[in-house]
Amino acid sequence: MRAIVCEHFGTPDVVVLKDMPVPEPGCGEVRIRAHAAAVNFPDVLHIANKYQKNRQPPFIPGLEVAGVVDSVGDGVVRFRAGDRVCSSLDRGGTFAEYVIAAETRCSLLPETVSFATAAAMPLTYGTTLHALRDRGRLQAGETLLVLGAGGGVGTAAIDLGKRMGARVIAAASSPEKLALARNLGADETIDYSREDVKVRAREIAGSNGIDVIYDPVGSELSEAAFRALGWYGRHLVIGFARGTIPALPLNLPLLKNAELIGVHWGTAVEQRPDLYRMVMDDVIDGVASGGLSPRISARYPLEKAADALAEVAAGRALGKVVVEIA
Incomplete structure (x- = not known):
């Protein structure tokens, strides 16, 4: 072969x-x-x-x-x-x-x-549905901030976040990626090549702050985004596409009563083989019905x-x- x-x-x-x-x-x-x-x-x-x-x-x-x-x-x-x-x-x-x-x-x-x-679908949508639903407990009406919104897992997070009824803020590094995010249904966008993620996310989210952050990017953007979290917010750590693993000051989750949540799909389904089938059945049903569009x-x-x-x-x-x- x-x-x-x-x-x-x-x-x-x-x-x-x-x-x-x-x-x-x-x-x-x-x-x-x-x-x-x-x-x-x-x-x-x-x-x-x-x-x-x-x-x-x-x-x-x-x-x-x-x-x-x-x-x-x-x-x-x-x-x-x-x-x-x-x-x-x-x-x-x-x-x-x-x-x-x-x-x-x-x-x-x-x-x-x-x-x-x-x-x-299997890695990007499997990871993302597990992250948003099982780990992040995203609810309809909550505000979801997606970092790296133009890539594979980022676009999956927009797609799934909108289907789950969230208000989605898409953050990416270029106008082309943000245009794609809007086409996928993002409600608001942030261009972090020229805008401050913390400041802009707070402006968009208002006094309640961000409920859930989907973060496959890492680097300095992780801390900036975390500072925009509201009370009892959840920051989902997906990966480090920018190459730098951030060191988050632990007083930030303390003061916000916020959660920093790791999401590793491969490890999760190794420990719970039934989880793979449960999540992927829902993903495939969503794609087949037209509700999801990779x-x-x-x-x-x-x-x-x-x-x-x-x-x-x-x-x-x-x-x-x-x-x-x-």
Whole structure:
């Protein structure tokens, strides 16, 4: 099979297209003939040896995939050859023509959901629904501030936040990203390349402050946003796309009776395998009904996966970037 392989750590251009053996599914696993895989910022971090859980080269990057089951291992009961599925793999390996996934990390797809759209769902929408609903307890009528609103998880947060009835403030680094956020339904926007997040968020939110912050960005923006939280606000830590892990003064959550909440989707579903199915069933139902609309900004063939990774690494993506395989 053809696969994209990271043979040594570095920037996205270090990955190469190679012929690799077709993997066999083990007990409790399915083999997926991949049609599409999505690119995420953690893929860039894995290749650069900067992720919290690193893999050693050589490895196949990629965390989200959609395709057709072509083989199942012993003990698999929910899937059979020919099923349309999507999956997220905490261990990676989706930038390949065949992908091995645990049965517990796969979801059936209706015919109405395309493979490209499905590939853009499991990690970004799974993470985000778990974050907003299960961890952040976002309620209809509350104010949600989304940092990094132009990227994959950011656009998912706008989409889900609006569906949950929140007032959404989208913060991003360019007019193009903010235009996309407004198109997705954001009520207000903040351009943090020229506006102070704390000041502007307080102006928009009013005296009650922000109820929930969705933060996949990190850096100095995290503290600035936290200072705009209202009483009993919740700050969801999703990731650190700007590369800097902030050190938040702990008197801030103390004085606001606020919560700083970590959200790691991969760890959550390892500890609670039932959680993956519960969350993804809701995501797929939302997409199939038209209530949710994952935004794909660019598509690349498998042999151009390095270019797809570079687009995400440079922060140019407006929504999700997808690698089309089959």
